Amino acid sequence: xxxxxxxxxxxxxxxxxxxxxxxxxxxxxxxxxxxxxxxxxxxxxxxxxxxxxxxxxxxxxxxxxxxxxxxxxxxxxxxxxxxxxxxxxxxxxxxxxxxxxxxxxxxxxxxxxxxxxxxxxxxxxxxxxxxxxxxxxxxxxxxxxxxxxxxxxxxxxxxxxxxxxxxxxxxxxxxxxxxxxxxxxxxxxxxxxxxxxxxxxxxxxxxxxxxxxxxxxxxxxxxxxxxxxxxxxxxxxxxxxxxxxxxxxxxxxxxxxxxxxxxxxxxxxxxxxxxxxxxxxxxxxxxxxxxxxxxxxxxxxxxxxxxxxxxxxxxxxxxxxxxxxxxxxxxxxxxxxxxxxxxxxxxxxxxxxxxxxxxxxxxxxxxxxxxxxxxxxxxxxxxxxxxxxxxxxxxxxxxxxxxxxxxxxxxxxxxxxxxxxxxxxxxxxxxxxxxxxxxxxxxxxxxxxxxxxxxxxxxxxxxxxxxxxxxxxxxxxxxxxxxxxxxxxxxxxxxxxxxxxxxxxxxxxxxxxxxxxxxxxxxxxxxxxxxxxxxxxxxxxxxxxxxxxxxxxxxxxxxxxxxxxxxxxxxxxxxxxxxxxxxxxxxxxxxxxxxxxxxxxxxxxxxxxxxxxxxxxxxxxxxxxxxxxxxxxxxxxxxxxxxxxxxxxxxxxxxxxxxxxxxxxxxxxxxxxxxxxxxxxxxxxxxxxxxxxxxxxxxxxxxxxxxxxxxxxxxxxxxxxxxx
Numbered sequence: 155x156x157x158x159x160x161x162x163x164x165x166x167x168x169x170x171x172x173x174x175x176x177x178x179x180x181x182x183x184x185x186x187x188x189x190x191x192x193x194x195x196x197x198x199x200x201x202x203x204x205x206x207x208x209x210x211x212x213x214x215x216x217x218x219x220x221x222x223x224x225x226x227x228x229x230x231x232x233x234x235x236x237x238x239x240x241x242x243x244x245x246x247x248x249x250x251x252x253x254x255x256x257x258x259x260x261x262x263x264x265x266x267x268x269x270x271x272x273x274x275x276x277x278x279x280x281x282x283x284x285x286x287x288x289x290x291x292x293x294x295x296x297x298x299x300x301x302x303x304x305x306x307x308x309x310x311x312x313x314x315x316x317x318x319x320x321x322x323x324x325x326x327x328x329x330x331x332x333x334x335x336x337x338x339x340x341x342x343x344x345x346x347x348x349x350x351x352x353x354x355x356x357x358x359x360x361x362x363x364x365x366x367x368x369x370x371x372x373x374x375x376x377x378x379x380x381x382x383x384x385x386x387x388x389x390x391x392x393x394x395x396x397x398x399x400x401x402x403x404x405x406x407x408x409x410x411x412x413x414x415x416x417x418x419x420x421x422x423x424x425x426x427x428x429x430x431x432x433x434x435x436x437x438x439x440x441x442x443x444x445x446x447x448x449x450x451x452x453x454x455x456x457x458x459x460x461x462x463x464x465x466x467x468x469x470x471x472x473x474x475x476x477x478x479x480x481x482x483x484x485x486x487x488x489x490x491x492x493x494x495x496x497x498x499x500x501x502x503x504x505x506x507x508x509x510x511x512x513x514x515x516x517x518x519x520x521x522x523x524x525x526x527x528x529x530x531x532x533x534x535x536x537x538x539x540x541x542x543x544x545x546x547x548x549x550x551x552x553x554x555x556x557x558x559x560x561x562x563x564x565x566x567x568x569x570x571x572x573x574x575x576x577x578x579x580x581x582x583x584x585x586x587x588x589x590x591x592x593x594x595x596x597x598x599x600x601x602x603x604x605x606x607x608x609x610x611x612x613x614x615x616x617x618x619x620x621x622x623x624x625x626x627x628x629x630x631x632x633x634x635x636x637x638x639x640x641x642x643x644x645x646x647x648x649x650x651x652x653x654x655x656x657x658x659x660x661x662x663x664x665x666x667x668x669x670x671x672x673x674x675x676x677x678x679x680x681x682x683x684x685x686x687x688x689x690x691x692x693x694x695x696x697x698x699x700x701x702x703x704x705x706x707x708x709x710x711x712x713x714x715x716x717x718x719x720x721x722x723x724x725x726x727x728x729x730x731x732x733x734x735x736x737x738x739x740x741x742x743x744x745x746x747x748x749x750x751x752x753x754x755x756x757x758x759x760x761x762x763x764x765x766x767x768x769x770x771x772x773x774x775x776x777x778x779x780x781x782x783x784x785x786x787x788x789x790x791x792x793x794x795x796x797x798x799x800x801x802x803x804x805x806x807x808x809x810x811x812x813x814x815x816x817x818x819x820x821x822x823x824x825x826x827x828x829x830x831x832x833x834x835x836x837x838x839x840x841x842x843x844x845x846x847x848x849x850x851x852x853x854x855x856x857x858x859x860x861x862x863x864x865x866x867x868x869x870x871x872x873x874x875x876x877x878x
Contacts, residue, residue: 157181205291205317206299207749212283214742215507219277223249226856229277236272245272260846265805281742288315290322298753301426303760332756333763335380335420335427341720343481347381347417350477351470358469376466378422381474384762385416385728386720391436391570396582397563400632406564410446413437413718414570416728419474420755421461423748429755431457431471432504434731436570437482439716440661448661448716450482451569452492454731456504458745459512472527479652480536486716488653488661491543493573494521494646498868501861504731506738507746517872521645528650536652543574543647548637551629556659562630571858573647574636576866581635642873653712725762726826732858776824784841801842 160174203210219229222243229235229246236245243261245253250272253259258266284297284304289312297304300315314322355376363370391410398408419431434453438446452475461467479490496515497503515523531537546552547561554561566574640647651658727737738744743754783797800821807818822843829847832839839845 202294204285204296204299205288205293205315206295209296212296212298213280214283215744215746216277216280217742218739219244220736220857221246221249222853223253225249226853226860232276232278234274234276236274238267238272260849283742286313288313288318290314290318293317298750301753301756303757305757306760332760334422335382335418335759338382338384338759338762339721339723341383341386341723343415343478343720344381344383344417346481347474347477348379350480351379351381351473354469354473355466358466374463376421376461376463376470379470380420380422380427382418382420383415383720383723384418385414385725386718386723387414387729388412388722389414391568393568394575394579396579396586397568397575400582401562401564404564407443410438410568411442412446412570413439414729416725416731416734417474417478419470423460423462423752426752427755427759428460428748428751429458429505429745429758430461431455431474432731432734433474433478434504435478437487437716437718438569439718440486440714444662445565445567446569448487448658449489449491449567449569450479450487451567451572452478452490453569453571454503456502456731458505458508458751460509460748460751468523472523472530475527476531476534476536479531479650480534483536483652484712485718486653486661486712486714488651488658490648490650490652491567491569491572492524492648492650494524494648495573495865495869496520498864501864502735504734505745506735507744507750509746517646524648528648531650537650538654539651541649541651542644543649544637544640544644546649548633548640556662560629561633563632563636566636571862573866573869576859576862577636577639578632581632584635585631639870639873642877643869646869657712724827726823727761730854730858732854732861773824773827777828780824780828780841804843 157174157178161171161178164170164174166172166175216231219235221227221229221235223245225246225248227246229244234247236247236250237243238259238261240261243259245259250269253269255269257269259269259272260266285294286297286300286302286304287294293315295302295315300313302313359370359373359375362373366373389412391412393406393408393410398406413436415435415437417433417435418429420427421430422428433455436451436453438449438451440448442448455471455475457467457471459467461470482490494517496517502508525540528537528540532540543566547566552561553559554565563578566578568575726733728734738754741757743750743757745751745754779793779797782791783794783801786794800817804818804821807815825841825843826847828841829839829844829851832841832844832848834844839848
């Protein structure tokens with residue numbers, strides 16, 4: 155512009171004009187070369203970027219590593235650790251130092267290694283998203299962006315990126331879409347929850363249409379929702395050591411039979427099923443001994459904020475819980491328990507890596523969410539009463555109304571992963587330490603005779619010098635300490651009564667019950683509502699001024715047994731919430747972005763649809779062959795020889811089940827099933843890898859207990875801060 159103005163003002167023929175023309179030519183030449191270089195650099199950078207998202211390197215969150223040694227703790231970020239050659243097992247520095255040089259180290263794949271062969275590493279490397287190249291345009295794209303299943307298509311001969319597929323779609327026959335969430339096995343529980351969600355959404359649509367003064371058809375709707383139960387297993391929950399040792403003489407059970415379930419909610423977003431919500435529950439049926447009989451425990455809930463439209467998130471997520479309570483009520487479970495506790499800092503519950511803009515709810519917000527949900531269940535006649543655990547077992551020295559005896563720890567529901575079992579263990583440990591200290595400092599002189607209280611007695615009741623009524627000398631010491639602790643956090647422990655007091659008395663008193671809820675043709679509605687025990691839905695509560703009960707009645711019949719008609723579903727990575735969390739961490743399946751949530755959901759569905767599960771009869775037959783081959787020294791059976799060859803293959807295989815060996819995978823699935831039900835308790839099992847698998851299960855249990863302890867400690871810290 156300067157040169158052009160000089161030419162215009164002075165003229166081309168002037169000295170200044172001729173110099174301006176010369177300089178303008180030089181400038182145009184240099185500018186063209188510079189712009190061309192910038193364009194070439196931009197094209198080069200573009201060639202190194204993903205053609206779908208436009209980014210180059212995308213790093214995952216630093217994975218959580220847990221020590222495979224005796225401690226089982228999380229290896230801190232930037233800390234040194236040691237790993238095997240395949241980088242599948244890790245040991246922290248403390249466990250590495252404690253390990254003897256000549257003692258073999260057992261790996262997860264059943265093999266052994268030596269301490270000298272371990273490699274030192276630092277926990278500071280974030281893995282990068284993998285790439286795949288298109289065979290048509292030769293562009294590179296992230297596997298996450300392309301939803302490319304690298305585990306199944308690792309040796310595939312061709313890959314077409316989405317852009318090339320769209321361009322050539324007319325010349326190709328339509329490809330078969332992978333199976334989605336709707337193709338998973340449907341059961342009565344998932345059908346019931348889906349039906350309840352539809353009814354909830356219908357009410358929401360009508361409410362919004364009324365608020366906006368428009369037709370229901372004009373209201374934006376939440377579509378393509380799918381609920382599935384992906385794990386349903388019969389287990390035996392072990393009672394922890396402190397509880398077992400202290401109350402062994404009271405005929406307290408050493409284990410509780412329980413069925414664990416994992417419930418997932420999907421929504422199809424942009425044509426891809428996305429996992430949005432998960433819930434783990436424990437069901438203690440009528441065959442379970444007291445105090446857990448006919449109770450359900452809502453163990454964990456977790457969600458990510460991708461459900462659309464966003465305004466329906468809360469009603470839908472609440473509906474899943476409400477419909478589950480409705481379903482178990484109709485099966486004869488009389489009480490549901492919930493521990494409301496947000497995750498501690500740095501912990502995840504079910505989903506790995508939540509979105510950055512999704513905040514962790516505060517303690518009061520989460521309690522309010524549960525309270526609102528349960529009030530809705532009460533309004534629908536599902537919940538008859540909502541109380542706290544403290545009100546049921548501690549308030550005003552309440553006694554058992556069936557026996558008239560004071561409650562002790564054996565009367566409290568004992569659930570897997572709950573606050574109470576872990577806190578009881580801590581209290582028992584503290585009491586034992588106190589007893590040991592008193593024994594060590596015990597005065598040998600005979601005690602003096604008791605006299606009337608002297609002037610030195612404290613004036614304040616509840617102190618050591620003046621126990622008064624607050625110490626409850628006649629009550630169990632563990633209950634006294636629990637009373638003090640739980641009194642500061644009453645609102646966090648919900649007890650939801652689903653069936654009537656008479657029904658509970660009948661099933662807990664072992665008198666046996668037939669199908670409850672029968673109706674007499676001669677009874678009118680008002681008489682039915684006041685016949686306590688005839689209808690298990692009626693709670694023995696005071697009527698209002700109009701003489702009507704405040705709880706809506708239901709017409710269904712409660713069965714005498716809690717037997718589950720839905721089939722058992724075994725999926726190893728969904729057995730517990732910790733196994734699913736570890737599975738996602740191990741494979742970098744994250745939910746922090748929608749694109750990653752789509753990819754994670756696609757990979758999870760591919761895992762669930764993988765036809766690795768065999769029929770029950772085939773599994774039983776294979777387990778019998780495994781048991782025979784493990785103890786057989788030599789026979790003519792072809793199956794025996796074949797199984798021994800499989801044992802040798804697993805011991806020598808370099809690929810292993812962790813890297814996709816199908817033979818190892820199938821055999822380890824059978825061995826894992828055997829180890830879960832192995833009858834040799836405390837004795838060496840002859841079946842290969844059984845002891846190692848049981849040791850791994852014990853490590854997972856320990857890891858779970860450590861996370862439960864952190865969760866419980868965070869709860870205690872919040873309670874102390876609130877009471878301060």
